[in-house]
Amino acid sequence: MFLIPAFDFIGAPLLVLAFGVLVWLQWRWPLRRRHFRGLGRMVRNIGVAVPTFITLRLLLLPVPLLAANWAAQHTMGLIRWLLPQTSVWTWIGGALGVLAFDYAYYWWHYATHKVPFLWRFHNVHHTDLEMDASTAIRFHFGELLLGVLFRTAIVILVGISSWSAILYEIGFELAAEFHHSNWRLPKRVERLLNQVVVTPRMHGIHHSIVLDEFNSNWGTLFSWWDRLHGTHRMDIAQHELTLGVPAYRNEGELTFFQLLKMPFVAQREWRLPNGVQPLTRTHHHKAPPASGLKNQ
Template sequence: MKIMFPKFDKVGMPLLGVAAAALFVLEAKRQLRRRTRPKSERLVENGSVAAAALPALRLLLVPGMYAAAKWANRRNFGLLAWLPGWGRYTLGFLLLDYTNYLWHVLLHKSDLLWRFHNVHHIDLDLDLSSAWRFHIGENIASVPYRSGAVALLGVPAPLVLFYEVIFEGCTAFHHSNLRLPYKVEKQLCKLMVTPRMHGIHHSIVARETNSNFSVIFSGWDRLHQTLRLNVPQHAITIGVPSYRDPAEQHPVRLLRLPFEKQRLWQLPDGTVPEREELQEKHLLLP
Protein backbone atom coordinates (compact mmCIF):
# COMPACT_ATOMS: atom_id res chain seq x y z
CA MET A 1 0.00 0.00 0.00
CA LYS A 2 1.37 3.37 -1.01
CA ILE A 3 2.13 5.67 1.93
CA MET A 4 4.26 8.42 0.33
CA PHE A 5 2.40 11.26 -1.40
CA PRO A 6 4.89 13.99 -2.41
CA LYS A 7 2.36 16.71 -3.31
CA PHE A 8 0.27 15.99 -0.22
CA ASP A 9 3.30 16.14 2.10
CA LYS A 10 5.31 18.88 0.39
CA VAL A 11 2.45 21.18 -0.64
CA GLY A 12 -0.72 20.25 1.25
CA MET A 13 0.82 19.83 4.71
CA PRO A 14 2.84 23.08 4.61
CA LEU A 15 -0.28 24.96 3.48
CA LEU A 16 -2.19 23.50 6.42
CA GLY A 17 0.66 24.52 8.70
CA VAL A 18 0.52 28.11 7.47
CA ALA A 19 -3.27 28.18 7.88
CA ALA A 20 -3.00 26.77 11.40
CA ALA A 21 -0.37 29.33 12.37
CA ALA A 22 -2.56 32.15 11.04
CA LEU A 23 -5.60 30.86 12.95
CA PHE A 24 -3.52 30.47 16.13
CA VAL A 25 -2.56 34.16 15.98
CA LEU A 26 -5.95 35.43 14.88
CA GLU A 27 -7.96 33.57 17.52
CA ALA A 28 -5.71 35.07 20.20
CA LYS A 29 -6.35 38.58 18.85
CA ARG A 30 -10.06 38.15 18.08
CA GLN A 31 -11.45 35.80 20.73
CA LEU A 32 -15.00 34.53 20.17
CA ARG A 33 -15.67 32.78 23.50
CA ARG A 34 -14.02 33.51 26.85
CA ARG A 35 -11.56 30.82 27.93
CA THR A 36 -12.21 28.86 31.13
CA ARG A 37 -8.79 27.19 31.43
CA PRO A 38 -5.15 28.21 30.87
CA LYS A 39 -4.22 27.91 27.23
CA SER A 40 -0.81 26.38 28.00
CA GLU A 41 -2.37 23.46 29.92
CA ARG A 42 -4.79 22.70 27.11
CA LEU A 43 -2.04 22.83 24.49
CA VAL A 44 -0.15 20.13 26.40
CA GLU A 45 -3.27 17.99 26.86
CA ASN A 46 -4.60 18.32 23.33
CA GLY A 47 -1.15 18.07 21.81
CA SER A 48 -0.50 14.82 23.67
CA VAL A 49 -3.73 13.25 22.40
CA ALA A 50 -2.97 14.49 18.88
CA ALA A 51 0.57 13.10 19.00
CA ALA A 52 -0.89 9.61 19.29
CA ALA A 53 -3.76 10.13 16.84
CA LEU A 54 -2.17 12.02 13.93
CA PRO A 55 0.24 9.22 12.90
CA ALA A 56 -2.78 6.93 12.54
CA LEU A 57 -4.41 9.50 10.29
CA ARG A 58 -1.35 9.92 8.09
CA LEU A 59 -0.08 6.33 8.01
CA LEU A 60 -3.38 4.42 8.03
CA LEU A 61 -6.33 6.61 7.04
CA VAL A 62 -4.85 8.58 4.14
CA PRO A 63 -3.11 5.55 2.55
CA GLY A 64 -6.21 3.43 3.14
CA MET A 65 -8.51 5.89 1.38
CA TYR A 66 -6.05 6.36 -1.47
CA ALA A 67 -5.69 2.58 -1.92
CA ALA A 68 -9.49 2.20 -1.95
CA ALA A 69 -9.78 4.87 -4.63
CA LYS A 70 -7.07 3.28 -6.79
CA TRP A 71 -8.77 -0.11 -6.45
CA ALA A 72 -12.09 1.34 -7.57
CA ASN A 73 -10.51 3.37 -10.39
CA ARG A 74 -8.71 0.36 -11.85
CA ARG A 75 -11.97 -1.60 -11.97
CA ASN A 76 -14.13 1.30 -13.10
CA PHE A 77 -16.13 0.65 -9.94
CA GLY A 78 -18.31 2.99 -7.94
CA LEU A 79 -21.30 5.31 -8.10
CA LEU A 80 -19.42 7.98 -10.05
CA ALA A 81 -17.51 5.71 -12.44
CA TRP A 82 -19.78 6.71 -15.33
CA LEU A 83 -19.12 10.44 -14.95
CA PRO A 84 -16.52 12.11 -17.18
CA GLY A 85 -13.69 14.41 -16.07
CA TRP A 86 -14.56 17.36 -13.87
CA GLY A 87 -18.06 16.11 -13.17
CA ARG A 88 -16.53 13.19 -11.31
CA TYR A 89 -14.27 15.49 -9.33
CA THR A 90 -16.97 18.03 -8.47
CA LEU A 91 -19.68 15.56 -7.48
CA GLY A 92 -17.05 13.36 -5.84
CA PHE A 93 -15.93 16.23 -3.60
CA LEU A 94 -19.52 16.94 -2.53
CA LEU A 95 -20.31 13.30 -1.84
CA LEU A 96 -17.10 12.75 0.11
CA ASP A 97 -18.19 15.59 2.34
CA TYR A 98 -21.65 14.08 2.69
CA THR A 99 -20.22 10.73 3.79
CA ASN A 100 -18.26 12.56 6.48
CA TYR A 101 -21.45 14.24 7.69
CA LEU A 102 -22.94 10.75 8.05
CA TRP A 103 -19.81 9.49 9.84
CA HIS A 104 -20.05 12.36 12.33
CA VAL A 105 -23.71 11.53 13.02
CA LEU A 106 -22.71 7.88 13.54
CA LEU A 107 -20.02 8.92 16.04
CA HIS A 108 -22.78 10.46 18.15
CA LYS A 109 -25.41 7.76 17.67
CA SER A 110 -23.24 4.67 18.25
CA ASP A 111 -22.52 3.96 21.92
CA LEU A 112 -19.24 2.28 20.97
CA LEU A 113 -17.99 5.07 18.69
CA TRP A 114 -19.12 7.77 21.12
CA ARG A 115 -16.73 6.37 23.73
CA PHE A 116 -13.85 7.49 21.50
CA HIS A 117 -15.46 10.68 20.14
CA ASN A 118 -16.26 11.76 23.69
CA VAL A 119 -12.55 12.44 24.20
CA HIS A 120 -12.92 15.26 21.68
CA HIS A 121 -16.08 16.65 23.27
CA ILE A 122 -15.07 16.77 26.94
CA ASP A 123 -12.59 19.55 26.19
CA LEU A 124 -13.69 22.41 28.44
CA ASP A 125 -12.79 25.06 25.85
CA LEU A 126 -12.93 25.07 22.09
CA ASP A 127 -10.14 26.45 19.94
CA LEU A 128 -7.66 25.48 17.24
CA SER A 129 -6.01 22.82 19.41
CA SER A 130 -9.38 21.03 19.72
CA ALA A 131 -9.26 20.36 15.97
CA TRP A 132 -6.63 17.64 16.49
CA ARG A 133 -7.85 16.31 19.84
CA PHE A 134 -9.20 13.01 18.56
CA HIS A 135 -8.53 9.66 20.20
CA ILE A 136 -6.32 7.34 18.17
CA GLY A 137 -9.11 4.76 18.37
CA GLU A 138 -11.49 7.10 16.56
CA ASN A 139 -9.00 7.66 13.75
CA ILE A 140 -8.42 3.91 13.39
CA ALA A 141 -12.18 3.24 13.43
CA SER A 142 -12.66 5.76 10.62
CA VAL A 143 -10.35 3.83 8.25
CA PRO A 144 -12.82 1.11 7.11
CA TYR A 145 -15.74 3.56 6.95
CA ARG A 146 -14.03 6.33 5.02
CA SER A 147 -12.09 3.94 2.77
CA GLY A 148 -15.29 2.03 2.03
CA ALA A 149 -17.09 5.25 1.19
CA VAL A 150 -14.29 6.22 -1.22
CA ALA A 151 -14.52 2.85 -2.98
CA LEU A 152 -18.31 2.87 -3.23
CA LEU A 153 -18.26 6.37 -4.69
CA GLY A 154 -15.43 5.55 -7.08
CA VAL A 155 -13.86 9.00 -6.73
CA PRO A 156 -10.52 9.69 -8.49
CA ALA A 157 -7.55 8.87 -6.25
CA PRO A 158 -6.00 12.39 -6.51
CA LEU A 159 -9.29 13.85 -5.28
CA VAL A 160 -8.96 11.89 -2.03
CA LEU A 161 -5.74 13.72 -1.17
CA PHE A 162 -7.07 17.11 -2.26
CA TYR A 163 -10.26 16.65 -0.26
CA GLU A 164 -8.33 15.62 2.85
CA VAL A 165 -6.30 18.84 2.81
CA ILE A 166 -9.49 20.93 2.55
CA PHE A 167 -11.18 18.72 5.17
CA GLU A 168 -8.37 19.28 7.66
CA GLY A 169 -8.21 23.01 6.91
CA CYS A 170 -11.95 23.45 7.46
CA THR A 171 -11.80 21.37 10.64
CA ALA A 172 -9.12 23.72 11.99
CA PHE A 173 -11.14 26.78 10.94
CA HIS A 174 -14.46 25.87 12.50
CA HIS A 175 -12.90 24.62 15.75
CA SER A 176 -10.99 27.86 16.16
CA ASN A 177 -12.02 30.49 18.70
CA LEU A 178 -11.90 33.16 16.00
CA ARG A 179 -14.47 35.92 16.16
CA LEU A 180 -15.36 36.82 12.59
CA PRO A 181 -17.42 39.93 11.87
CA TYR A 182 -20.99 38.86 12.61
CA LYS A 183 -22.41 40.00 9.26
CA VAL A 184 -19.65 38.13 7.40
CA GLU A 185 -20.18 34.91 9.35
CA LYS A 186 -23.95 35.16 9.00
CA GLN A 187 -23.53 34.92 5.23
CA LEU A 188 -20.59 32.48 5.29
CA CYS A 189 -22.43 29.85 7.34
CA LYS A 190 -25.03 29.58 4.61
CA LEU A 191 -22.32 27.80 2.63
CA MET A 192 -19.84 26.31 5.10
CA VAL A 193 -19.31 25.46 8.75
CA THR A 194 -18.06 28.41 10.81
CA PRO A 195 -16.73 28.86 14.38
CA ARG A 196 -20.07 30.09 15.75
CA MET A 197 -21.93 27.23 14.10
CA HIS A 198 -19.56 24.57 15.38
CA GLY A 199 -19.38 26.13 18.83
CA ILE A 200 -23.05 25.19 19.27
CA HIS A 201 -22.16 21.58 18.47
CA HIS A 202 -19.82 21.54 21.50
CA SER A 203 -22.48 22.78 23.95
CA ILE A 204 -23.34 20.83 27.12
CA VAL A 205 -27.03 21.02 26.09
CA ALA A 206 -27.77 17.66 24.44
CA ARG A 207 -29.97 18.86 21.58
CA GLU A 208 -27.33 21.43 20.67
CA THR A 209 -24.52 18.86 20.70
CA ASN A 210 -26.66 16.67 18.45
CA SER A 211 -26.79 19.32 15.73
CA ASN A 212 -24.40 20.89 13.22
CA PHE A 213 -22.62 17.69 12.17
CA SER A 214 -21.30 19.04 8.85
CA VAL A 215 -17.57 19.37 8.22
CA ILE A 216 -17.15 21.60 5.16
CA PHE A 217 -20.55 22.42 3.63
CA SER A 218 -23.33 23.37 6.04
CA GLY A 219 -25.97 22.25 3.54
CA TRP A 220 -25.98 18.67 4.87
CA ASP A 221 -27.36 19.90 8.19
CA ARG A 222 -29.98 21.90 6.33
CA LEU A 223 -30.88 18.85 4.26
CA HIS A 224 -31.32 16.62 7.32
CA GLN A 225 -32.79 19.33 9.57
CA THR A 226 -29.93 19.07 12.06
CA LEU A 227 -28.95 22.72 11.66
CA ARG A 228 -29.05 24.94 14.75
CA LEU A 229 -27.76 28.50 14.73
CA ASN A 230 -30.00 30.28 17.26
CA VAL A 231 -27.75 30.02 20.33
CA PRO A 232 -25.67 33.09 21.26
CA GLN A 233 -22.01 32.26 21.87
CA HIS A 234 -21.89 33.93 25.30
CA ALA A 235 -24.59 31.50 26.50
CA ILE A 236 -22.72 28.33 25.47
CA THR A 237 -20.89 26.18 27.99
CA ILE A 238 -18.40 24.03 26.12
CA GLY A 239 -17.97 20.35 26.96
CA VAL A 240 -19.91 17.35 28.27
CA PRO A 241 -21.90 17.91 31.47
CA SER A 242 -20.65 14.84 33.36
CA TYR A 243 -16.97 15.67 32.72
CA ARG A 244 -16.45 19.11 34.26
CA ASP A 245 -13.36 18.46 36.38
CA PRO A 246 -10.17 19.90 34.81
CA ALA A 247 -8.15 17.23 36.60
CA GLU A 248 -9.77 14.64 34.31
CA GLN A 249 -8.19 16.27 31.27
CA HIS A 250 -4.82 14.60 31.88
CA PRO A 251 -3.57 12.97 28.63
CA VAL A 252 -3.27 9.48 30.14
CA ARG A 253 -6.82 9.72 31.46
CA LEU A 254 -8.07 10.88 28.05
CA LEU A 255 -6.47 7.89 26.33
CA ARG A 256 -8.10 5.55 28.88
CA LEU A 257 -11.52 7.18 28.75
CA PRO A 258 -13.11 5.01 25.98
CA PHE A 259 -12.42 1.89 28.04
CA GLU A 260 -14.09 3.20 31.20
CA LYS A 261 -17.78 3.25 32.08
CA GLN A 262 -19.43 6.20 30.35
CA ARG A 263 -21.37 8.64 32.49
CA LEU A 264 -24.92 9.85 31.98
CA TRP A 265 -25.47 13.19 30.24
CA GLN A 266 -25.92 15.21 33.43
CA LEU A 267 -24.03 17.65 35.61
CA PRO A 268 -22.25 16.44 38.76
CA ASP A 269 -25.26 17.51 40.84
CA GLY A 270 -27.53 15.27 38.74
CA THR A 271 -29.29 18.00 36.76
CA VAL A 272 -29.55 17.85 32.98
CA PRO A 273 -28.52 21.05 31.17
CA GLU A 274 -31.42 22.62 29.30
CA ARG A 275 -32.08 25.87 27.49
CA GLU A 276 -35.32 27.50 26.52
CA GLU A 277 -35.83 26.86 22.83
CA LEU A 278 -35.56 30.01 20.76
CA GLN A 279 -37.45 30.53 17.54
CA GLU A 280 -35.88 30.48 14.08
CA LYS A 281 -33.32 27.68 14.48
CA HIS A 282 -31.67 28.70 11.19
CA LEU A 283 -30.95 32.27 12.26
CA LEU A 284 -27.32 32.77 13.36
CA LEU A 285 -27.03 34.73 16.59
CA PRO A 286 -23.89 36.65 17.62
Protein backbone atom coordinates in the same frame (compact mmCIF):
# COMPACT_ATOMS: atom_id res chain seq x y z
CA MET B 1 1.56 6.68 -4.01
CA PHE B 2 2.63 9.99 -5.53
CA LEU B 3 -0.16 11.85 -3.69
CA ILE B 4 1.36 11.05 -0.29
CA PRO B 5 4.49 13.18 -0.95
CA ALA B 6 2.15 15.90 -2.22
CA PHE B 7 0.39 15.83 1.14
CA ASP B 8 3.68 15.72 3.07
CA PHE B 9 5.29 18.64 1.25
CA ILE B 10 2.25 20.80 0.42
CA GLY B 11 -0.76 19.74 2.46
CA ALA B 12 0.93 19.23 5.84
CA PRO B 13 2.85 22.55 5.83
CA LEU B 14 -0.36 24.30 4.76
CA LEU B 15 -2.21 22.80 7.73
CA VAL B 16 0.56 23.81 10.14
CA LEU B 17 0.58 27.35 8.73
CA ALA B 18 -3.22 27.61 8.97
CA PHE B 19 -3.09 26.36 12.57
CA GLY B 20 -0.55 29.02 13.51
CA VAL B 21 -2.53 31.79 11.82
CA LEU B 22 -5.78 30.71 13.51
CA VAL B 23 -4.08 30.54 16.92
CA TRP B 24 -3.00 34.16 16.44
CA LEU B 25 -6.40 35.29 15.10
CA GLN B 26 -8.31 33.71 17.98
CA TRP B 27 -5.92 35.28 20.48
CA ARG B 28 -6.30 38.69 18.83
CA TRP B 29 -10.08 38.54 18.24
CA PRO B 30 -11.61 35.87 20.51
CA LEU B 31 -15.18 34.77 19.84
CA ARG B 32 -15.91 33.30 23.27
CA ARG B 33 -14.51 34.58 26.55
CA ARG B 34 -11.45 32.58 27.58
CA HIS B 35 -12.12 31.26 31.07
CA PHE B 36 -8.91 29.27 31.50
CA ARG B 37 -5.24 29.48 30.67
CA GLY B 38 -4.86 28.18 27.14
CA LEU B 39 -1.25 26.97 26.99
CA GLY B 40 -1.74 23.85 29.13
CA ARG B 41 -4.84 22.85 27.16
CA MET B 42 -3.09 23.36 23.87
CA VAL B 43 -0.06 21.31 24.91
CA ARG B 44 -2.36 18.49 26.10
CA ASN B 45 -4.40 18.59 22.90
CA ILE B 46 -1.24 18.46 20.80
CA GLY B 47 -0.04 15.53 22.92
CA VAL B 48 -3.26 13.62 22.26
CA ALA B 49 -2.87 14.45 18.57
CA VAL B 50 0.60 12.87 18.22
CA PRO B 51 -0.63 9.23 17.96
CA THR B 52 -3.55 10.57 15.91
CA PHE B 53 -1.19 12.15 13.38
CA ILE B 54 0.82 8.93 13.18
CA THR B 55 -2.40 7.02 12.46
CA LEU B 56 -3.40 9.63 9.88
CA ARG B 57 -0.09 9.40 8.03
CA LEU B 58 0.37 5.63 8.17
CA LEU B 59 -3.22 4.47 7.61
CA LEU B 60 -5.94 7.10 7.15
CA LEU B 61 -4.22 8.59 4.12
CA PRO B 62 -2.65 5.58 2.35
CA VAL B 63 -5.41 2.99 2.76
CA PRO B 64 -8.30 4.99 1.19
CA LEU B 65 -5.93 6.17 -1.58
CA LEU B 66 -4.92 2.60 -2.36
CA ALA B 67 -8.61 1.70 -2.35
CA ALA B 68 -9.33 4.59 -4.74
CA ASN B 69 -6.66 3.35 -7.17
CA TRP B 70 -8.00 -0.20 -6.95
CA ALA B 71 -11.56 1.02 -7.57
CA ALA B 72 -10.40 3.03 -10.60
CA GLN B 73 -8.58 0.02 -12.08
CA HIS B 74 -11.70 -2.13 -11.66
CA THR B 75 -14.22 0.58 -12.66
CA MET B 76 -15.89 0.41 -9.27
CA GLY B 77 -18.26 2.94 -7.75
CA LEU B 78 -21.45 4.84 -8.54
CA ILE B 79 -19.71 7.82 -10.13
CA ARG B 80 -17.86 5.64 -12.65
CA TRP B 81 -20.99 3.62 -13.43
CA LEU B 82 -23.21 6.67 -13.98
CA LEU B 83 -20.91 9.19 -15.70
CA PRO B 84 -19.22 8.90 -19.12
CA GLN B 85 -15.47 8.44 -18.83
CA THR B 86 -14.41 11.58 -20.68
CA SER B 87 -12.07 14.37 -19.60
CA VAL B 88 -14.88 16.82 -18.83
CA TRP B 89 -16.91 14.27 -16.91
CA THR B 90 -13.79 13.24 -15.01
CA TRP B 91 -13.60 16.77 -13.58
CA ILE B 92 -17.31 16.72 -12.81
CA GLY B 93 -16.92 13.31 -11.20
CA GLY B 94 -14.04 14.63 -9.11
CA ALA B 95 -16.18 17.51 -7.80
CA LEU B 96 -19.04 15.12 -7.10
CA GLY B 97 -16.61 12.90 -5.23
CA VAL B 98 -15.69 15.74 -2.86
CA LEU B 99 -19.38 16.53 -2.27
CA ALA B 100 -20.23 12.86 -1.73
CA PHE B 101 -17.36 12.45 0.72
CA ASP B 102 -18.51 15.43 2.77
CA TYR B 103 -22.12 14.27 2.76
CA ALA B 104 -21.06 10.79 3.85
CA TYR B 105 -19.00 12.34 6.62
CA TYR B 106 -22.09 14.19 7.85
CA TRP B 107 -23.59 10.76 8.58
CA TRP B 108 -20.34 9.38 10.00
CA HIS B 109 -20.23 12.28 12.44
CA TYR B 110 -23.86 11.58 13.35
CA ALA B 111 -22.96 7.92 13.93
CA THR B 112 -20.03 8.80 16.23
CA HIS B 113 -22.60 10.44 18.52
CA LYS B 114 -25.40 7.91 18.26
CA VAL B 115 -23.56 4.56 18.20
CA PRO B 116 -22.30 3.93 21.77
CA PHE B 117 -19.11 2.16 20.67
CA LEU B 118 -18.14 5.03 18.34
CA TRP B 119 -19.07 7.65 20.95
CA ARG B 120 -16.54 6.14 23.38
CA PHE B 121 -13.80 7.44 21.07
CA HIS B 122 -15.46 10.66 19.89
CA ASN B 123 -16.13 11.62 23.52
CA VAL B 124 -12.42 12.44 23.86
CA HIS B 125 -12.88 15.27 21.36
CA HIS B 126 -15.98 16.72 23.04
CA THR B 127 -14.63 16.71 26.60
CA ASP B 128 -12.50 19.77 25.85
CA LEU B 129 -13.75 22.37 28.34
CA GLU B 130 -13.12 25.17 25.87
CA MET B 131 -12.89 25.16 22.10
CA ASP B 132 -10.22 26.62 19.87
CA ALA B 133 -8.03 25.57 16.95
CA SER B 134 -6.29 22.95 19.11
CA THR B 135 -9.64 21.18 19.67
CA ALA B 136 -9.57 20.34 15.95
CA ILE B 137 -6.65 17.95 16.55
CA ARG B 138 -7.90 16.52 19.86
CA PHE B 139 -9.09 13.18 18.49
CA HIS B 140 -8.41 9.72 19.86
CA PHE B 141 -6.31 7.67 17.46
CA GLY B 142 -8.88 4.87 17.79
CA GLU B 143 -11.47 7.08 16.12
CA LEU B 144 -9.15 7.48 13.13
CA LEU B 145 -8.59 3.72 12.95
CA LEU B 146 -12.35 3.23 12.72
CA GLY B 147 -12.47 6.07 10.20
CA VAL B 148 -10.08 4.14 7.93
CA LEU B 149 -12.75 1.47 7.44
CA PHE B 150 -15.48 4.04 6.82
CA ARG B 151 -13.49 6.13 4.33
CA THR B 152 -12.25 3.09 2.44
CA ALA B 153 -15.83 1.83 2.04
CA ILE B 154 -17.05 5.24 0.82
CA VAL B 155 -14.18 5.56 -1.69
CA ILE B 156 -15.00 2.18 -3.22
CA LEU B 157 -18.81 2.39 -3.15
CA VAL B 158 -19.03 5.94 -4.49
CA GLY B 159 -16.06 5.66 -6.85
CA ILE B 160 -14.14 8.62 -5.45
CA SER B 161 -10.88 9.28 -7.27
CA SER B 162 -7.56 9.43 -5.43
CA TRP B 163 -7.24 13.15 -6.27
CA SER B 164 -10.70 13.87 -4.86
CA ALA B 165 -9.84 11.88 -1.73
CA ILE B 166 -6.59 13.76 -1.05
CA LEU B 167 -8.11 17.17 -1.81
CA TYR B 168 -11.02 16.40 0.47
CA GLU B 169 -8.65 15.32 3.25
CA ILE B 170 -6.76 18.63 3.07
CA GLY B 171 -10.04 20.59 2.88
CA PHE B 172 -11.44 18.53 5.76
CA GLU B 173 -8.48 19.31 8.02
CA LEU B 174 -8.47 23.02 7.13
CA ALA B 175 -12.22 23.25 7.72
CA ALA B 176 -11.87 21.54 11.11
CA GLU B 177 -9.16 23.98 12.20
CA PHE B 178 -11.28 26.92 11.05
CA HIS B 179 -14.64 26.01 12.57
CA HIS B 180 -13.13 24.84 15.87
CA SER B 181 -11.20 28.08 16.22
CA ASN B 182 -12.22 30.77 18.69
CA TRP B 183 -11.90 33.47 16.04
CA ARG B 184 -14.55 36.18 16.14
CA LEU B 185 -15.37 37.07 12.55
CA PRO B 186 -17.71 39.99 11.91
CA LYS B 187 -21.25 38.62 12.10
CA ARG B 188 -22.10 39.75 8.57
CA VAL B 189 -19.02 38.02 7.15
CA GLU B 190 -19.70 34.84 9.08
CA ARG B 191 -23.35 34.86 8.02
CA LEU B 192 -22.27 34.95 4.38
CA LEU B 193 -19.62 32.26 4.85
CA ASN B 194 -22.12 30.06 6.67
CA GLN B 195 -24.31 29.92 3.59
CA VAL B 196 -21.62 27.57 2.24
CA VAL B 197 -19.25 26.34 4.95
CA VAL B 198 -19.33 25.44 8.64
CA THR B 199 -18.16 28.41 10.75
CA PRO B 200 -16.94 28.90 14.35
CA ARG B 201 -20.30 30.14 15.67
CA MET B 202 -22.12 27.25 14.02
CA HIS B 203 -19.78 24.56 15.33
CA GLY B 204 -19.56 26.15 18.77
CA ILE B 205 -23.24 25.31 19.27
CA HIS B 206 -22.47 21.67 18.45
CA HIS B 207 -20.00 21.58 21.36
CA SER B 208 -22.61 22.76 23.87
CA ILE B 209 -23.41 20.64 26.93
CA VAL B 210 -27.12 21.23 26.19
CA LEU B 211 -28.19 18.01 24.49
CA ASP B 212 -30.48 19.39 21.79
CA GLU B 213 -27.77 21.88 20.77
CA PHE B 214 -25.12 19.17 20.85
CA ASN B 215 -27.39 17.15 18.51
CA SER B 216 -27.15 19.73 15.72
CA ASN B 217 -24.66 21.10 13.20
CA TRP B 218 -23.13 17.79 12.12
CA GLY B 219 -21.43 19.12 8.98
CA THR B 220 -17.67 19.36 8.53
CA LEU B 221 -16.93 21.30 5.35
CA PHE B 222 -20.25 22.39 3.83
CA SER B 223 -23.20 23.68 5.88
CA TRP B 224 -25.68 22.55 3.20
CA TRP B 225 -26.23 19.10 4.69
CA ASP B 226 -27.45 20.50 8.01
CA ARG B 227 -29.79 22.84 6.16
CA LEU B 228 -31.03 19.94 4.04
CA HIS B 229 -31.81 17.77 7.08
CA GLY B 230 -33.08 20.50 9.41
CA THR B 231 -30.15 20.19 11.83
CA HIS B 232 -28.65 23.64 11.17
CA ARG B 233 -28.65 26.01 14.15
CA MET B 234 -27.29 29.50 14.61
CA ASP B 235 -29.78 30.64 17.26
CA ILE B 236 -27.65 30.53 20.42
CA ALA B 237 -25.35 33.40 21.37
CA GLN B 238 -21.81 32.23 22.00
CA HIS B 239 -21.64 33.82 25.45
CA GLU B 240 -24.56 31.61 26.52
CA LEU B 241 -22.74 28.37 25.66
CA THR B 242 -21.13 26.03 28.15
CA LEU B 243 -18.77 23.80 26.21
CA GLY B 244 -17.76 20.21 26.86
CA VAL B 245 -19.54 17.10 28.14
CA PRO B 246 -21.67 17.48 31.30
CA ALA B 247 -20.18 14.53 33.20
CA TYR B 248 -16.56 15.67 32.67
CA ARG B 249 -16.08 19.06 34.33
CA ASN B 250 -12.82 18.38 36.18
CA GLU B 251 -9.56 19.00 34.35
CA GLY B 252 -7.85 16.49 36.63
CA GLU B 253 -9.81 13.77 34.83
CA LEU B 254 -8.80 15.05 31.41
CA THR B 255 -5.07 14.45 31.43
CA PHE B 256 -3.22 12.98 28.47
CA PHE B 257 -3.29 9.41 29.81
CA GLN B 258 -6.88 9.67 31.03
CA LEU B 259 -7.98 10.80 27.57
CA LEU B 260 -6.13 7.93 25.89
CA LYS B 261 -7.86 5.34 28.09
CA MET B 262 -11.28 7.07 28.14
CA PRO B 263 -12.81 4.85 25.38
CA PHE B 264 -11.95 1.72 27.35
CA VAL B 265 -13.58 2.59 30.68
CA ALA B 266 -17.23 2.97 31.72
CA GLN B 267 -18.97 5.92 30.06
CA ARG B 268 -20.96 8.38 32.14
CA GLU B 269 -24.52 9.58 31.67
CA TRP B 270 -25.23 12.97 30.11
CA ARG B 271 -25.50 14.60 33.54
CA LEU B 272 -23.71 17.40 35.39
CA PRO B 273 -21.95 16.57 38.68
CA ASN B 274 -24.87 18.21 40.53
CA GLY B 275 -27.27 15.71 38.91
CA VAL B 276 -28.87 18.10 36.41
CA GLN B 277 -29.39 16.77 32.87
CA PRO B 278 -29.04 19.70 30.43
CA LEU B 279 -31.33 18.28 27.76
CA THR B 280 -32.72 21.59 26.47
CA ARG B 281 -31.95 25.20 27.26
CA THR B 282 -34.99 25.34 29.58
CA HIS B 283 -33.40 22.51 31.61
CA HIS B 284 -29.95 24.06 31.47
CA HIS B 285 -28.36 25.67 34.49
CA LYS B 286 -25.02 27.32 33.87
CA ALA B 287 -22.37 24.83 34.86
CA PRO B 288 -20.00 25.94 37.61
CA PRO B 289 -16.39 26.64 36.63
CA ALA B 290 -14.60 23.41 35.86
CA SER B 291 -12.44 22.38 38.79
CA GLY B 292 -8.70 22.16 38.51
CA LEU B 293 -8.42 25.10 36.09
CA LYS B 294 -7.14 28.57 36.85
CA ASN B 295 -9.03 31.61 35.64
CA GLN B 296 -7.01 33.94 33.50
